Amino acid sequence: MIPNHWYNIVPDLPAPPPPPLHPATREPVGPDDLAPLFPMELIAQEVSTERFVAIPQEVLDVYRLWRPTPLLRARRLEKSLGTPARIYYKYEGGSPAGSHKPNTAVPQAYYNAREGVRKLTTETGAGQWGSSLAFACAQFGLECEVWMVRASYDQKPYRRSLMQVYGATVHASPSPVTSSGAKILADDPGSTGSLGIAISEAVEVAAAGDDVRYALGSVLNHVLMHQTVIGEEALQQLEEMPDVIIGCTGGGSNFGGLVFPFLREKLAGKINPTIRAVEPDACPSFTRGVYAYDFGDTAGFTPLLKMHTLGHDFVPDPIHAGGLRYHGMSPLLSHMYELGMFEAVSRSQSECFEAGVRFARTEGIVPAPEPTHALAETIAEALRCKETGEAKVILTALCGHGHFDLAAYDRYLSGAMEDFSLPQERIDEALTGLPG
Numbered sequence: 001m002i003p004n005h006w007y008n009i010v011p012d013l014p015a016p017p018p019p020p021l022h023p024a025t026r027e028p029v030g031p032d033d034l035a036p037l038f039p040m041e042l043i044a045q046e047v048s049t050e051r052f053v054a055i056p057q058e059v060l061d062v063y064r065l066w067r068p069t070p071l072l073r074a075r076r077l078e079k080s081l082g083t084p085a086r087i088y089y090k091y092e093g094g095s096p097a098g099s100h101k102p103n104t105a106v107p108q109a110y111y112n113a114r115e116g117v118r119k120l121t122t123e124t125g126a127g128q129w130g131s132s133l134a135f136a137c138a139q140f141g142l143e144c145e146v147w148m149v150r151a152s153y154d155q156k157p158y159r160r161s162l163m164q165v166y167g168a169t170v171h172a173s174p175s176p177v178t179s180s181g182a183k184i185l186a187d188d189p190g191s192t193g194s195l196g197i198a199i200s201e202a203v204e205v206a207a208a209g210d211d212v213r214y215a216l217g218s219v220l221n222h223v224l225m226h227q228t229v230i231g232e233e234a235l236q237q238l239e240e241m242p243d244v245i246i247g248c249t250g251g252g253s254n255f256g257g258l259v260f261p262f263l264r265e266k267l268a269g270k271i272n273p274t275i276r277a278v279e280p281d282a283c284p285s286f287t288r289g290v291y292a293y294d295f296g297d298t299a300g301f302t303p304l305l306k307m308h309t310l311g312h313d314f315v316p317d318p319i320h321a322g323g324l325r326y327h328g329m330s331p332l333l334s335h336m337y338e339l340g341m342f343e344a345v346s347r348s349q350s351e352c353f354e355a356g357v358r359f360a361r362t363e364g365i366v367p368a369p370e371p372t373h374a375l376a377e378t379i380a381e382a383l384r385c386k387e388t389g390e391a392k393v394i395l396t397a398l399c400g401h402g403h404f405d406l407a408a409y410d411r412y413l414s415g416a417m418e419d420f421s422l423p424q425e426r427i428d429e430a431l432t433g434l435p436g
């Protein structure tokens with residue numbers, strides 16, 4: 001069954017997360033500061049202290065196109081590994097855009113449309129968020145304008161086509177159509193872009209228009225809350241409770257969406273799973289970033305967010321998991337990580353693709369490059385179980401399919417895939433740009 005509520009973990013935490021700050025006053029931002037960017041209902045959800053928020057009927061009607069999503073046991077993968085572990089995955093690739101992102105795109109478009117907004121702007125990395133928002137805007141009659149990180153725009157032309165099929169306008173970012181994009185291009189005409197730059201461009205255009213708002217596909221509290229439909233369904237579907245839950249983290253939304261309902265049960269003392277986030281070696285905000293107030297974007301238009309960050313000037317190497325190329329991390333998850341509520345590890349690009357190919361050959365689904373991070377860690381955990389003989393129950397989120405990512409698989413299969421090392425000096429340099 002599709003849950004009829006989203007779960008808000010904030011009131012269940014032992015301490016509330018630090019608030020976003022206004023960059024000029026350094027005071028907590030209020031609803032008025034956010035009103036040029038977001039509709040009132042989403043601003044209210046962002047700071048809500050209600051444990052459950054009802055999902056509107058209009059949103060449930062669209063969710064029904066692909067929800068509830070399947071929870072599957074990876075028996076063939078288990079067999080190929082020879083592990084006593086039992087591996088379950090929640091598959092979000094059956095949505096129209098092929099990932100978990102429509103779970104939040106649909107309510108965001110719905111609330112904006114209800115409040116009279118004409119157009120939504122956004123950024124997209126690999127194109128998964130942009131295509132999800134473009135689909136959601138088409139459902140509710142909104143225009144959609146997307147800034148797509150140049151590296152992905154060039155690597156994944158069909159994600160751009162998909163957005164255009166749904167009716168969106170798409171720019172490669174950095175673009176000459178905004179002043180923040182033009183400024184980057186002036187310094188570096190060949191810039192491959194980053195999510196931070198693309199956010200600046202989308203925010204700039206939203207802030208300038210009366211009936212234009214901005215939509216973010218991850219990071220914020222309301223986004224993670226919308227994704228809890230994943231974990232709520234998994235809780236209903238599982239016949240045995242997990243010992244280990246593993247998810248990939250870019251901005252944290254599929255991970256938060258999967259694990260928050262399980263953390264609720266853990267905080268209530270009913271279950272005790274180990275929970276683990278997996279990020280790329282090339283963009284390790286939990287494992288090598290600092291916990292500090294920083295901007296969510298490169299130009300410094302957003303409020304200051306207390307989060308694990310590599311610095312808003314950090315431009316990650318162009319790994320194929322475009323959705324994980326973000327300098328920061330959800331402030332809510334960052335706070336929970338500081339509280340010791342879950343662990344984090346990082347993985348290299350080639351070991352992730354190796355896991356993706358193994359998964360495709362056993363389970364049949366070609367994973368998006370992002371969840372191959374979770375799969376690489378899941379396989380490593382299952383192999384540890386093989387050594388110790390433990391029959392652990394492992395749950396992971398297969399948060400998207402890789403049908404638009406076959407060029408990346410081509411590179412892996414032909415031996416041309418690179419692993420990027422990330423020298424400490426590059427992190428240190430980007431961190432010098434943190435707001436004092």
Ligand SMILES: *Cc1c(COP(=O)(O)O)cnc(C)c1O
Nearest residue numbers: 218250251252253254323370400
């Ligand atoms: C966007 C995306 C991610 C990364 O974003 P999160 O907010 O961390 O989930 C991961 N996987 C897929 C398939 C995505 O589309």
